[in-house]
Structures are given as C-alpha cells and as structure tokens.
Amino acid sequence: MLQQTRVEAVRPYYENWMEHFPTVEALAAADGDEVLRQWQGLGYYSRARNLHDSVKEVVSRYGGRIPAEKSELLTLKGIGDYTAGAISSLAYNKDETAVDGNVLRVFARLYGIRENILSAKVKKKVTELAREQLPEGKAGVFNEALIEFGALLCIPKSPKCGECPLRHFCEAKATGLEKELPLRITGKDTPTERYAVLICRKSHTVLIHRRPSEGLLASMWEFPMVRCDQPHGDGAGLRHYLSGQGLVVSVEETVTAELKHVFSHKKWDLAVYEGRYVSGELAESEVWRWLPVEKYAALPWAGPHGKLTACL
C-alpha cells in the first residue's frame, strides 16, 4: 500500500484491510472482486491484484509464511528491489538494503549527488553507498531510521536542516543546494482528457460498465462515459441525439458536485456508448450490467464514481 502513497492516505485503508483480511490465509481465500473493492479509492489497482496473487503463492508454495530471502521475495508479483529489501530487513533483520524515495533523497543531499535520482544509475550508486554503511546485524533499524529520517526531517521541500543532526556533514547544506537537491527529471507531462458520464436508469436499476482487466483503473466498474473534448465523442451531441429519440438521459462531466445533482433527480433510462445504441434490451454480460441500486456497495468502483454510490 505504501508504494508511491503517503502514510496518511494508507492508514485508514490499512486498518480496514486488516479487519477484512486478518491473515494471509484469509486474503488468499478472498474473492478477487472483494479484494479490489477494499482497495477502491487508494489508486494503483494493480497493487491489489499483485498482492492477492502473491499471497496465494505464499500459501501454496511457502506454507503461509512470507519468505525472508530477497531472491525468493523478488519472484512474487508486485515485489521489486525496494519492497523485497524492506521485508527481508525490517521483518527478518537480514542484511539487505532498502532504498526507497526517502533514502534516495537523503543520500542525494548528504553526498551532493547532482544527478537525476529517478535514473537507474543513481539508484545503483545510492544502493552501493547504503550497502557500505549498513551495520551488520542491524539492517532493520538502520533502514527504518533512514526512511523515517527522510520522511520527517530530510523532506522534499524546505528540509528541516536546523534540527538535522547531520547538518554539519551534509554536502548539499555545505554548498547551499539543500533545496535544489535531489534532482527529479521526469518525461513529458500527462495530457488531460474530458469525459461525460451517463446515468441511465431503468426501473430500479442503473446501467454500469466494467473496465478492461488491463490498463487504467483495470477491472473497476464505472458509469458509461464518452469523450467530450473531441468531435467524435461529443457529450452535447449525444444528449441531442438521445432527446431526438424521445429518451430522457443525463450527460454530465465528471464533476462530483454535478453528479450528485444528477443523482437527485433519478429519471434516466437509456444511454449511448461509443456511438452504439444501448437499450433496455442490452444483454447482461461481463462488461455491461443493469444493476439494482442496492447492490452498488458490493462492486469495486472506479475513481470518483466510487464516491457516488452513496447517493443512490
């Protein structure tokens, strides 16, 4: 859960998770959709699938005990160099490094590394430095201290150098680069897309759609959507077409407040998706479903849609 995610964001999910799946056996036996549902809203949903797969592997291959050896941990889905090192050192006190974003930042400043910390080259260099410093038999507390140090003191912006016990040894501080380092050079920025969401009601059911098992928000359920920032996926044109059919449909953009307003009216019954007419005759399938309102809570919902189910 903590991979690329803040502790504050994880905490409530972790607490809830441990109540639902208190043991590896319980998680291994759980239904995949239920696992995804408990992860709903946390992001990076492949982590949930990987964790489920790995825990099943731990039960079937390792008798329910998570391996201590890094080489074995690395064979599990969703466990890479950092997580393998963290489990091996923190849980079993093996002499392994655990270089995460915090440790990269700390070493970049401490050693004045003026290179992109997102590169494999710097990651390798920092791992070597950490390996040299690693106190034999104390890797667990050492790694945790490094990580906590980065999370609490040597923070990304405005590091707390005044309280730092290492301020007299820090290359970045000595050269006045403590706010410039570490260097993070990313690629091109992510383009924005706009979608219209359709709320389509038929008696006491609502039309929903399951996303593909790979890619963005994989396997999550959502309300039907159409691009509304390009000519061939125009939400306004869609509304016009549908009203010409004598149908009552709502087409709104993905703004939570607007969708709450849409839900409050409860009078829609049909929709169009990707230019194809979808009617009450639409057969239920793995992908499309007319879902009774009371069953919403049982499914994993994509992004903002998950927060709307309470409105139904």
Next chain:
DNA sequence: GATGCGTGGGG
C-alpha cells in the same frame, strides 16, 4: 531507459 499506473495534501 522510458512510460503507464491514482489519489490527495501541501505550498
């Protein structure tokens, strides 16, 4: 090596 993959909080 570069890119896709979420979400929410803080400056």
Next chain:
DNA sequence: TCCCCAAGCAT
C-alpha cells in the same frame, strides 16, 4: 488555482 509529488513496479 496550479503544480509538485509520495515507503515502486511491470512492461
């Protein structure tokens, strides 16, 4: 309001 970015991994 906008931008940055947070205990990475898979492809």
